[in-house]
Amino acid sequence: MSKVNLEIPEVAIREVRLGSITGFQGSAKELVDCARCGKLKDKSRSFSQCLGCSTSIAACTTVLIQDAAVISHGPVGCSSCLHEYEFTYRVNAALREVKNPTQRKIYSTNLEEKDTIYGGIKKLESAIREVYKRANPKAIFIITTCAAGIIGDDVESVANVAQEELGIPVAAIFCEGFRSKMWTTGFDAGYHGIARKIIKKAEKKRNIINVVNFWGSDIFGKWFREFGYEPNYITPYATIDSLEHSSEAVATVQACATLGSYLGAALEQEFGVPEIKNSPPYGIAQTDRWFRELGTLIGKEKEVEEFLEKQKEKYMPQIEELREKLKGKTAYVTAGASHGHSLLGLLQELGMEATGAAIFHHDPVYDNEELDSDTLQHVVKDYGDVKNYNVCNKQEFELVNVLNRVKPDILFARHGGMTLWGAKFGIPSLLIGDEHFGMGYEGLINYGKRILETLENDEFVKNLEKHSLNPYTKWWLDQEPYTFLGGAK
Ligand code: SF4
Incomplete structure (x- = not known):
């Protein structure tokens, strides 16, 4: 049965729709083997640090659209992290050759205590009109928060009425943080809103x-x-x-x-x-x-073979050189699921050894239900098993404990704030925001060179190790990293 249903306002959360989990400890192969045979069971933690929130993830799918506006319907604190997208938008504009990046249009209805008693609908209605007047957007997205969800504001009806009144798409996106343990549910919520309200049926095809x-x-x-x-x-x-x-x-x-x-x-x-x-x-x-x-798919099999041949000819000698230099170096990865799997593949392709990974969740299947989309199974098949494979929704206390034991030559991180934990142990740590940087044959060279630079320039982290205080005490570091995994009632 299709997992996509654009007739309804809300998309089911990943736990329900895909059977995704946030707690696992074992090897990558064990996870791949049990993921689709009905034996995958999420493990709870009897102790947990704070998680990410789906609201900011749903914002990621909408805030960077050049001519749209986003209203966070909730307390102003729920939108406090959204300003970071202004920075992301401007910094990365050059990568995409966007010459005049516009200012992000992000607003909050600023729900207060009395609104949680009398309802926040009036505030939302006037916010939509005000945003339309001030920002003149081509579409408005309303991202919901826990407070709006708990008091039961009918955001869908408000969006539909506003759409009629203003003549532009107004999409309600249901992404309250409490809905799911997986913040990636926010991606699905954002794209659901875009698919329902923005994308039109095609009348013709284009290249x-x-x-x-x-x-x-x-x-x-x-x-x-x-x-x-x-x-x-x-x-x-x-x-x-x-x-x-x-x-x-x-x-x-x-x-x-x-x-x-x-x-x-x-x-x-x-x-x-x-x-x-x-x-x-x-x-x-x-x-x-x-x-x-x-x-x-595009009927260009021959051209693709020629293209790949040329890529091999051009890049393989440099890839071989890098492999020689990186052979035997060890790396630990902490990242979101599919991209984290890709990084595990990439470092092993460069001759390095993956000593483990802390990956933020696991989807046993994707919405297309195709095995080919499962990046981790490709990595295990192409390069072998990865030991110390941990699924944890950014439980930094587990990561710190593991890093202290594994002590890799380098830490690969995908999210800001995670490299800090490697650096405090004097481990050179690499964070690359451009997710396309490692793609293709040339990506191996990009990454390989950057890894070498990071390994060679380790003076800063070595000094940091000497002078920094670790908030995690010996009491915790002496215990097994997964002491609290599987212990919840
Ligand atoms: S988890 Fe809920 S209360 Fe916290 S930021 Fe997200 S939406 Fe707001």
């Missing part, structure tokens, strides 16, 4: 390929032009017009299946745009598989 991504550099433009296509990025730096017409694409690809699972399936099932099911192109084997699936 464009949708790319569901975060904010990475324009590598797909370079690749797709080789085959006569242009990328249509969703949603960073997109416009409401480009999103409306994403149904005219010949295919959809993703930078990360964790991110685009729902939208890729929605575009295929509801708008007839086929999705490339293979995991994104990180590492040689996966790059080849991904390009071949693309070639079959």
Whole structure:
């Protein structure tokens, strides 16, 4: 049965829709083997540190659209982290060659105590009108918060009435933080709103390929032009017009299946745009598989083979050199699910040893229900098992404990704030925000060089280790890292 249903305002959370989990400890192969055989059981923690919130993740899918506005319906504190997207938008604009990045349009209804008693609908209605007047957006997204969900404000009805009144799409996005232990549910909620209210049925096809991504550099433009296509990025730096017409694409690809699972399936099932099911192109084997699936889909198999041949000729000598330099170096990865798996593949492709991973959740299946989308199974098949594989929704106390034992040569992190824990132990730590940086053959060279630079320039972290205080005491560091996993009633 299809997991996509655009008839209803809310998308089911990942725990329910995909059977996703946030607690596991074992090896990557054990997780792959049990993920689809009915034996995958989430483990609770009897102690937990704070988690991320779906609201800011839903914002990630909407705030970076150039001509839209976003209203956080809730207490002002729930929108306090959204200003970071202004920074993200401006810093990464250069990667996508956006010359004049506009200011983000982010607002809050600022629900207060009395609103939780009398309701926040009046505030929301006037906020929508005010935002329309001030920002003149092409669409308005309303992201909900715990307070709005608990008091039961009918945000969907308000959005529908406002849409009629203003004549622009107004989408309610249900992403209250308490709905799910997986903040990635916010991606699905955001894309559900976009698929319901923005994307239009196609009347014709064009030579464009949708790319569901975060904010990475324009590598797909370079690749797709080789085959006569242009990328249509969703949603960073997109416009409401480009999103409306994403149904005219010949295919959809993703930078990360964790991110685009729902939208890729929605575009295929509801708008007839086929999705490339293979995991994104990180590492040689996966790059080849991904390009071949693309070639079959667009009817350019021969051209793709020629392209891959040229890539090998051009980049393999440098890749071999890097492998020689990095051989035997150990690395630990902490990241979101699919991208974290890609990083595990990438470092092993470069001859390094993966000593473990702390991955923020695990989806046993994606919305398209295809095994080819499971990045972790590709990594295990291509490079072998990864020991010390931990699924933890950013439980830093577990990460610190493991790092203290494993002491890798380098820590790879995907989220800001996580590299700190490696640095405090004197471990060179690498965070790369551009998720396209490691893609394809050239990506291996990009990453390999950056890893070498990080390993060679370790003076700062070595000094930091000497002078920093670790908030985690010997009491905790002497215990097993997963002492509290599986202990909840
Ligand atoms: S978890 Fe709830 S209260 Fe906390 S920031 Fe998210 S929406 Fe607001």
